[in-house]
Amino acid sequence: MSKLGSALGKKYEENKISILTRTFELGNHTFKVRVPSVKEIESIYEYFKNPNEKEVEEIYQELSKDLIKFKDEASDNVEFKDDDIIVDGRSIKEAARNKATIQHRITEYIKFLIPEDGQTLEGLEYKDIEAEFPLAIQLTLVDKINEVIAPDYKETRSK
Numbered sequence: 001m002s003k004l005g006s007a008l009g010k011k012y013e014e015n016k017i018s019i020l021t022r023t024f025e026l027g028n029h030t031f032k033v034r035v036p037s038v039k040e041i042e043s044i045y046e047y048f049k050n051p052n053e054k055e056v057e058e059i060y061q062e063l064s065k066d067l068i069k070f071k072d073e074a075s076d077n078v079e080f081k082d083d084d085i086i087v088d089g090r091s092i093k094e095a096a097r098n099k100a101t102i103q104h105r106i107t108e109y110i111k112f113l114i115p116e117d118g119q120t121l122e123g124l125e126y127k128d129i130e131a132e133f134p135l136a137i138q139l140t141l142v143d144k145i146n147e148v149i150a151p152d153y154k155e156t157r158s159k
Contacts, residue, residue, distance in 0.1 A: 021114065022148035026140065032114035035149050044108045051100045060096035067092070109142045112149065 005013050012019075020035045064085050071080055079086040084093040103126040110129055111121045129138060 024144045024148050026144055031141075031144070033145050033148050034112050034114055036112055040108075044105060047104050047108075048101050051097055051104065055100045055104075056093070056096050059099050060093055063096055063099075064092050106138050106142055109145045110138075112145055113141075 005016070022033045022035060023030050024033065025031075067078065067085050067087070070078070077088045084091050086092070106129060107124060107126045111124055113121060115121055133141070
């Protein structure tokens with residue numbers, strides 16, 4: 001029992017799971033969400049600053065493979081650099097970094113969902129989510145999860 005838990009008493013400890021659980025409705029289904037600790041949220045945002053370079057490189061290779069085929073053909077809107085390809089002024093490496101961070105956020109937020117029947121989402125990977133939900137639904141789930149774990153966030157962000 002934590003210092004705070006022991007101070008709040010036995011009844012608090014008995015009800016701790018329900019205190020740290022929120023719900024939302026989507027498509028006639030009630031999703032239960034575990035409210036994460038500050039440390040868990042901070043680690044998700046830390047990933048934005050320092051994404052996994054191996055994942056970024058894998059995504060970069062996937063995004064650039066078709067462009068590399070046309071490397072020797074002249075084009076005004078495509079510039080090949082040593083470690084990047086710039087298309088219409090936009091970096092493919094940066095697009096890969098953005099995609100990696102979005103996929104990481106989606107995966108980590110969906111892990112906050114409480115599975116039924118005692119299952120776990122710890123081994124969940126983005127490919128599992130991608131196979132189940134289109135991107136629009138993934139983003140909706142993340143928004144809904146964010147709304148229930150940080151209900152004032154939207155109001156604060158819009159100011």
